Amino acid sequence: MAEKITINPVTRISGFMEIDADIEDQSVVAAKTKGLMFRGFEKMLQGRSPFDAVYFTQRICGICSTAHSMASALALEEALNIVPSEQGRYLRDLLHACEFLQNHLRHFYQFTLPDFVKLPEDYPLFKTDHNDYRLPKDINDKMVNDYFESLRFSREAHQMLATLGGKVPHNHGIFIGGITSPVSADKIISIKSILYNIGQFIVEKMLPDVYTIGTFYPEYYQFGGGYGNLLSYGSFNNYKNLGTLYVDPLVYSNGQTSPFDPALITQEDEYAWFNENDEPDRNKAKAYSWIKAPRYNNIPYEVGPLARQWLSGEYRNGISAMDRTIARVLEAKKIVEIMQTLIDNLVPGVSMQKEYEIPVQSSGKGLVDTTRGALGHWLYIDNSEIAFYQIITPSAWNLSTQTNGMKGTGEQALIGSPVRDVTAPVEIGRIIRSFDPCVSCATHVFLSGKHVNTIQVV
Amino acid sequence: MKSLDCVSFQCPYQESRLKTTESLINRVKDEIAKDVRQKRNLVWLELNGCSGNTISLLDGQNPDFMYLLTQMTNMIYSNSLMNSGGNTAMNQLFDVIGSDYILAVEGAVSLKDNGSYNVIGRHNGREITGYEAVKRLGEQAAHVIAVGACASHGGVSAARPNPTQCVGIQDVLQRKVIKLTGCPCHPDWFMGTLAYLLLYGEPPLDNRDRPLMFYSITIHDRCPRRSYFDSGIFATKLGQETCMYMMGCKGPVTQIDCPIRQWNGHVNWPVGNDSPCIGCAQFGFPDAMEPFITYDTMRGE
Structure with missing residues (x-):
């Protein structure tokens, strides 16, 4: 007889989430991941000016706002038939890279570390609900220091972003054509010096810290893997002169790597709270989450740092909860290197902006890999207004509901994992946090067609 | 009499405004260190929003988040940052009722279908909506601060056609709510307001309850x-x-x-x-x- 456990809220993620799991013989035999907030951005965007999508869609998510400005700018460029200059791409991608660093630093230190490192319980925020802390005191103390020291570096990652983007969260830099403001030599050197310090911290503190956790919690290399299907829309790739600095659009399944084809993306809502007209319906009988079920070639895929590290060939140790966390930290180091290359290729004073005109009718898509994985914006313009807008976020891929008899990626990753104590199921939080869930992002969908590729993109 | 070398040719008005947050915070710290002042409880409640005000708070410096956590307040609850989860976290949240605490809220209150579009946890088996949480905690708090646009007036969460019937927290609370509009709220606006509350009580507000020290001039x-x-x-x-x-x-x-x-x-x-x-x-x-x-x-x- 299975014992049922429920965790709600799953804290140290962005947004609200519940996990239900059935435990038999100290092992997870069934699991549901549930996104518990909904706002309906696609509906709100209808009738607004297409130009406003860049700033409006950022408000989907406070921790990855820059990602949405990237995807919406790309979708608008396709719709307006604008090709950004390479300088525009370098600068825009630099802003985006700053967001990667902010996210990875905060996810590792503020969200992941407290699962494994005992923080000082004098502070109520750090009171804990389990006892599985294994680090010797001196190592634990060092990691507590690193938790606090990291705050400076994640903050400074955003300071770099604001230097080029005005402010953050919700930047004013990324736009059609690149970024708004030409870069200057003083800004370049300011970013370079901050980046140098962040790079030192990642190499000297963050990498050793993650491997230390792996050493003391080695069984997490053995579970939390799930299907092992990996997908990326491409990241820091396809520059005219620099080529691909990270990873091209690829998918990996059954041991085979193949090129990514956007026409194979679909999205279902069999178990999500939407009725047959795609209107939200919290009372739908078999539904259990606001998160729909994006699929590629009809099967669930994992997206994010491990997918990118694997597809680029940078890291192929394994697919597990611990590998996912290590891949995120390795990626932080990689992003610093990419940023250094982009900075070295900047030319100060180059203007990127024009007076743009909105066509009466057009459509576009913006597919880009962001911190948590593959992010897509699709839009249709009619009467020079937004007539349709659809967003599929990385966390929708990773935390999707089941459909066609197949569990979502995160759900599958939980199945088979041990739970030693059902009153303190620490394993479940550790596994699900390895995906860096962002429920604020994942659950705003309103108007999805069953098939994303029904939008004709010329 | 001030000596002449104190005279600055910078506009003192602008200078003092920029320093407001830092000077208030330093005084809080000194008084807590000298045991003149007790640390007060702070509850940070996230509702239907993007958590961007939490990220903005983490982006603050002088004071930074560590200072808030260790020197200024006893931070009781934050969905994004706290260690515990599940029912333990919910207990931590609701156990504060009855004691002295300041409530900071980010995100809007979703009213649709009894608030079920924004569930923030499950307490003793029962779903807790953002609407219920802000009602219960808001009426009992010593002060309530709406942090950011969504909590202050609905913000982007309430953008037309407002699919989940979002409102600002003032619409569901029969009490004074200090509103820190902004998307997101600048960390200094929050820290400075909090420091003022800790030192002197409610700051001077405009006619829509925003602190004049930040919001008075266009x-x-x-x-x-x-x-x-x-x-x-x-x-x-x-x-x-x-x-x-x-x-x-x-x-x-x-x-x-x-x-x-x-x-x-x-x-x-x-x-x-x-x-x-x-x-x-x-x-x-x-x-x-x-x-x-x-x-x-x-x-x-």
């Missing part, structure tokens, strides 16, 4: 590009170093100190980045502030 009145406006020199595209009024800048209607405070370590701000202010710190954002960007520079003529 962006337009302190804009470094004001001379371009006065001379009629207007930008026609982004990236130009002139006045963006004709491109939709909302500086003339937005009362906030961005031009002198700036963001993220005080390094930049939207107008400084050659893009228009979109009025995110003013009531009515976003619907009343659109279009954010327009190239129709002859509008209104």
Whole structure:
């Protein structure tokens, strides 16, 4: 007889989430991941000016706002038939890279570390609900220091972003054509010096810290893997002169790597709270989450740092909860290197902006890999207004509901994992946090067609 | 009498405004250290929003988040940052009722279907909506601070057609709510308001309950590009170093100190980045502030 456990809220993620799991013989035999907030951005965007999508869609998510400005700018460029200059791409991608660093630093230190490192319980925020802390005191103390020291570096990652983007969260830099403001030599050197310090911290503190956790919690290399299907829309790739600095659009399944084809993306809502007209319906009988079920070639895929590290060939140790966390930290180091290359290729004073005109009718898509994985914006313009807008976020891929008899990626990753104590199921939080869930992002969908590729993109 | 070497040729008014947050915070710290003042409990409640005010809080410096956590307050609850989860976390949240605490809220209250579009946890088996949580905690708190646009007036969460019937927290609370409009709220606006509460109680507020120390003067009145406006020199595209009024800048209607405070370590701000202010710190954002960007520079003529 299975014992049922429920965790709600799953804290140290962005947004609200519940996990239900059935435990038999100290092992997870069934699991549901549930996104518990909904706002309906696609509906709100209808009738607004297409130009406003860049700033409006950022408000989907406070921790990855820059990602949405990237995807919406790309979708608008396709719709307006604008090709950004390479300088525009370098600068825009630099802003985006700053967001990667902010996210990875905060996810590792503020969200992941407290699962494994005992923080000082004098502070109520750090009171804990389990006892599985294994680090010797001196190592634990060092990691507590690193938790606090990291705050400076994640903050400074955003300071770099604001230097080029005005402010953050919700930047004013990324736009059609690149970024708004030409870069200057003083800004370049300011970013370079901050980046140098962040790079030192990642190499000297963050990498050793993650491997230390792996050493003391080695069984997490053995579970939390799930299907092992990996997908990326491409990241820091396809520059005219620099080529691909990270990873091209690829998918990996059954041991085979193949090129990514956007026409194979679909999205279902069999178990999500939407009725047959795609209107939200919290009372739908078999539904259990606001998160729909994006699929590629009809099967669930994992997206994010491990997918990118694997597809680029940078890291192929394994697919597990611990590998996912290590891949995120390795990626932080990689992003610093990419940023250094982009900075070295900047030319100060180059203007990127024009007076743009909105066509009466057009459509576009913006597919880009962001911190948590593959992010897509699709839009249709009619009467020079937004007539349709659809967003599929990385966390929708990773935390999707089941459909066609197949569990979502995160759900599958939980199945088979041990739970030693059902009153303190620490394993479940550790596994699900390895995906860096962002429920604020994942659950705003309103108007999805069953098939994303029904939008004709010329 | 002050000696002459104290005389500065900088405008003392602007200088003192920028220092407000830091000086208030330092006094809180000193008094706590000297046991003149007890640390008070702080509950940070996230509702239907993007958690961007938590991220903005983490972006603060002097004071930073560590200082808030270790020196200024006993932080009791934050969905994004706390260790415990599940029922333990919910106990931690609701056990604070009955004691002295300050409540900070980010995100809007979703009213649709009894609040079920925003469930923030499960307490003893029962779903807790954001609506229920803010009602229970809000009425009992010593002070309530709405942090950011969504908590202050619904913000983007309530953008038309407002699919989940979002409202600001004032609409569901029969009490004074201090409103820190902004998308997100600048960390200094929150920290400075909190420090004022800790030291002196409620700060002087405008007629819609925003602290005057941050919200009294429009962006337009302190804009470094004001001379371009006065001379009629207007930008026609982004990236130009002139006045963006004709491109939709909302500086003339937005009362906030961005031009002198700036963001993220005080390094930049939207107008400084050659893009228009979109009025995110003013009531009515976003619907009343659109279009954010327009190239129709002859509008209104």
